[in-house]
Amino acid sequence: MNFFKDVFLSLLCLLGSNALPYDNEYGPDYGNEWIMFIDDKGMNHTMDFSTLPTDDRGIMFGDAYFYLYTRQNNESEILNIPDDDSPIISKNFNSSNELKVIAHGWYSGSNAEWVQNFKDIILRTEDANVIIVDWSELADNPIYPWSACSTRYVGKRTAKLLDKFSQANQLNYVHLIGHSLGAHVMGYTGMFTNVTVDRITGIKQ
Numbered sequence: 001m002n003f004f005k006d007v008f009l010s011l012l013c014l015l016g017s018n019a020l021p022y023d024n025e026y027g028p029d030y031g032n033e034w035i036m037f038i039d040d041k042g043m044n045h046t047m048d049f050s051t052l053p054t055d056d057r058g059i060m061f062g063d064a065y066f067y068l069y070t071r072q073n074n075e076s077e078i079l080n081i082p083d084d085d086s087p088i089i090s091k092n093f094n095s096s097n098e099l100k101v102i103a104h105g106w107y108s109g110s111n112a113e114w115v116q117n118f119k120d121i122i123l124r125t126e127d128a129n130v131i132i133v134d135w136s137e138l139a140d141n142p143i144y145p146w147s148a149c150s151t152r153y154v155g156k157r158t159a160k161l162l163d164k165f166s167q168a169n170q171l172n173y174v175h176l177i178g179h180s181l182g183a184h185v186m187g188y189t190g191m192f193t194n195v196t197v198d199r200i201t202g203i204k205q
């Protein structure tokens, strides 16, 4: 049943490329929780994002994973989002330092050379906390709109990570950095998170 729902929603995502522009005149939360779109036959449909899974798996078939690096750990520390109310405890996070979160784009992953180099250069330049978002399971999809649709889900997960992380760790300065579709991930992260985001950098292809 869920499988068919996923496929159905994915198809809606594809059609959603004809979405009408963001406009609140259509009602509350337009462009946020729902949009209208015109399909190939000129039919007018409503696409309800509020029915998409919020904390479950991605709308496609994959998930997002989070890895923390600091000057204290060359090996990544895996950050898991707990299912219950408990916060995320980290061995290596240093609350004196800035938190930088990096998200890769389409057809990429946390092991991409530029992502690892970027993280290394940051840590060489400053004593920072760097979290890499790996959403490659969803980004490695030949159909671009499917990956594009997943950015909202990944942003929601990243927002949740920051929220749970901030329960146990004082966040000093939060800088979100995304490349390509990763910039969309960071936009959604900023939209959904309850922590203060100080800066978002979107890097174009």
Ligand SMILES: *[C@@H]1O[C@H](CO)[C@@H](O)[C@H](O)[C@H]1NC(C)=O
Binding pocket: 026, 036, 038, 044, 045
């Ligand atoms: C689509 O339907 C909505 C609600 O029924 C309406 O407000 C909107 O004007 C329609 N859009 C177009 C382009 O027909």
Ligand SMILES: *[C@@H]1O[C@H](CO)[C@@H](O)[C@H](O)[C@H]1NC(C)=O
Binding pocket: 071, 072, 073, 074
């Ligand atoms: C991390 O790796 C760099 C370069 O490979 C090395 O210079 C540094 O000593 C390592 N730090 C730790 C804590 O292992």
Ligand SMILES: *[C@@H]1O[C@H](CO)[C@@H](O)[C@H](O)[C@H]1NC(C)=O
Binding pocket: 072, 094, 095, 096, 097, 127
């Ligand atoms: C945390 O970072 C500060 C520099 O910003 C440093 O002085 C301090 O030693 C670090 N703490 C730990 C436990 O590494």
Ligand SMILES: *[C@@H]1O[C@H](CO)[C@@H](O)[C@H](O)[C@H]1NC(C)=O
Binding pocket: 159, 160, 163, 192, 193, 194
């Ligand atoms: C942010 O706070 C609101 C209100 O307390 C809560 O409903 C929401 O789930 C929180 N967001 C996240 C991502 O935890």
